[in-house]
Amino acid sequence: MDAKVYELINDQINKELYSAYLYLAFADYYEEEGLSGYANYFEIQAQEERDHAMIFRKYLHENGEKVKLLAIEQPEVTFANFLEPLEAAMEHEQYVTSLIHDIYAAALEAHDYRAQKFLGWFIDEQMEEEDNADTMITNMKLFGGDPKGLYDLDRECASRVYSVPSPLAAE
Numbered sequence: 001m002d003a004k005v006y007e008l009i010n011d012q013i014n015k016e017l018y019s020a021y022l023y024l025a026f027a028d029y030y031e032e033e034g035l036s037g038y039a040n041y042f043e044i045q046a047q048e049e050r051d052h053a054m055i056f057r058k059y060l061h062e063n064g065e066k067v068k069l070l071a072i073e074q075p076e077v078t079f080a081n082f083l084e085p086l087e088a089a090m091e092h093e094q095y096v097t098s099l100i101h102d103i104y105a106a107a108l109e110a111h112d113y114r115a116q117k118f119l120g121w122f123i124d125e126q127m128e129e130e131d132n133a134d135t136m137i138t139n140m141k142l143f144g145g146d147p148k149g150l151y152d153l154d155r156e157c158a159s160r161v162y163s164v165p166s167p168l169a170a171e
Helices: 003-032 036-062 083-109 113-143 147-158
Strands: none
Touching (some): 003 036, 036 113, 036 147
């Protein structure tokens, strides 16, 4: 495996685990504010990010590479209202998309077709993540200012259930 592609993928494991920590911090904020549905949404989001780290980890092992686990940075977040975590989630997902694109660009430059195919799932996943984040922001802006609307949004988030991502489901 190309050294640059390896380093970026190995680093992405850490970035995905940080994302899980970040989303747990969002879940904690909502739980402490009495919005357990939103807390559920971000707990599941945290699980998905952990899964993404495991998918990258598995890919390195399947390609004979050693995984180097790095320290996970503590999220430093505070929020003044219910919209701020949703906007922070969108910003973070856009950042993760840029990281995936950087790995893909390195794989393309290295003619690493296997990595390009592998990363295709993450490109699709990030498109979905950004769309979900945008929908959450729009819904909060439209309905979150009304107590009944906020209650309904929270109930909708409470109904979210975890599902194993397809790259892990095959195991």
